[in-house]
C-alpha cells in the first residue's frame with residue numbers, strides 16, 4: 441500500500457473549540473478521499489494558535505491565583521489531546537459515512553526529540569497564540585519579558601524557541617499502528633519537544649517545534665511515498681501578495697533553493713513548508729512532495745493543482 445503523511449495547517453482548525461469542531465469535518469472528508477485512493481494516512485496537525493491559547497489561559501488563571509503554572513511542553517501535550525480528539529472523531533465519522541468500517545483512527549501522543557544545544561533555544565522564532573497590534577505587543581513584552589514579532593503582515597505574535605526535530609520517540613509504535621490499518625494522528629503541534637538525559641530518559645523542554653518539519657521527519661521515519669502540506673493557498677508563489685505574483689506548479693530543488701535565497705517565502709509561514717517539502721524529496725527522489733490547499737488534496741496528488749517539488 442502507498443503511505444502518505446499530511447501536514448495540516450491552521451486554517452483546517454479555526455480559532456475556537458466550536459469552530460474547530462466544524463472545520464475538522466472538512467479536513468476529515470479530505471482524509472477519507474485519500475484513504476479511498478488506497479493510501480495509509482498519517483496526519484500531523486499544527487497547534488500555534490491553540491498552544492498559545494492554552495498557555496495564556498493558564499498564565500491568566502495563575503496570575504489570579506486560581507490554577508498552577510503550566511509549562512509549554514505540557515501545553516503542547518494538551519493541544520495534542522484537544523485537537524486530536526476532534527480530528528479523530530471527525531475522521532471516524534467520515535469513514536463510517538463512506539462505509540469504511542474496518543479502519544480505526546487513533547491519536548498518538550508524540551514526543552519529538554530535539555538537540556539541547558540547538559541554537560534555536562537562544563533565538564525564539566515560532567509564532568504562537570493570537571495576533572496583537574504593535575502597541576499591545578510592546579506593552580506585553582515590557583510586562584512579561586516574552587518576545588513578540590510581526591508575523592507575515594498579519595499582526596504581532598509571541599514567539600518561542602523552535603528547535604529542529606531530530607527524531608520521534610514513538611517511531612516504532614507509529615509504524616506498528618500504520619501497519620495495523622489505523623489512520624494515525626501523530627506529531628501534533630510538531631510533537632512535544634523532549635531532550636535525552638545522560639541516563640537515557642527524556643524530559644520536556646520549553647519550545648514549539650514546527651509541524652511541517654516534524655511531519656517531514658515522520659514521513660522519513662515511516663518511509664512515506666507522499667508528503668503533502670495543506671494550507672490556505674492553492675500554490676506557493678513568487679512575489680506573494682504583489683501585483684506580479686506568480687504561482688508555481690512545479691519547482692526543482694535547485695529552483696526552490698534559489699527562491700529561498702531570494703526571500704520569496706515568509707519566515708513564519710511559507711518558508712518552513714518549502715524547506716520541509718524540499719527535505720522530503722532530498723531523501724526520497726521518487727516520492728511525491730506537494731504544497732496545496734486542503735480542499736484540493738486529491739487533485740494535487742494527481743498533479744492538477746498545488747506546488748510540487750521535484751529533484752530535477
Ligand SMILES: Nc1ncnc2c1ncn2[C@@H]1O[C@H](COP(=O)(O)OP(=O)(O)O)[C@@H](O)[C@H]1O
Nearest residue numbers: 449450671672673676677680704705706709710
Ligand atoms: N510565497 C508565498 N506563497 C504562498 N503563500 C505565502 C507565501 N509567503 C507567505 N505566504 C502565506 O503563508 C500562508 C501559509 O502559512 P501559515 O498560515 O503560517 O500556515 P498554516 O496553514 O500551516 O497555518 C499562506 O496562506 C500565505 O498567506
Ligand SMILES: NC(=O)OP(=O)(O)O
Nearest residue numbers: 486487488629650651
Ligand atoms: N507547531 C506548529 O507548527 O503549529 P502551526 O502550524 O499552527 O504554526
